Amino acid sequence: MRPAFNLVLFLVLILAPYVLPAAEMGPNGGITATSYILVEKDTFRIITGKDYHRRLPPASTTKVMTTLIALERLGGEEIVIPDKNVTAIPRSKMNLVPGKKYRS
Incomplete structure (x- = not known):
């Protein structure tokens, strides 16, 4: 027992x-x-x-993943230049600078 x-x-x-x-x-x-x-x-x-119809800013993870997927799909030969609207989005860990050239 x-x-x-x-x-x-x-x-x-x-x-x-x-x-x-x-x-x-x-x-x-x-x-x-x-x-x-x-x-x-x-x-x-x-x-x-x-409250899923409420408009909220995207989470940082969403912004980072969207950027990474976009750059990956561009194939590595494209030059991406973010415009000034990038600064209107709350900061994320990507630290994109308007006008700076980024290779995908």
């Missing part, structure tokens, strides 16, 4: 940190984002969301 008790105790101690926070999350699953949307990939049916 003792080994079975030890196994159950071990599993409770190992799994408790994962189960207890999930129980405390509440109806939104602990999501604290200002706006979000979850869409089913095949039918584009909206599964859940919060």
Whole structure:
């Protein structure tokens, strides 16, 4: 009987940190984002969301990935010169300078 008790105790101690926070999350699953949307990939049916029609500036990760994908698809031979509108977008980690030449 003792080994079975030890196994159950071990599993409770190992799994408790994962189960207890999930129980405390509440109806939104602990999501604290200002706006979000979850869409089913095949039918584009909206599964859940919060204030997803609200206009918000893109996250820094989105801006960085968009720039990297655009430069990658240009093939390495193109010269890209950002205009002054680049400075209107909140800063990201790319640190693009208007008028400076960048090779893709």
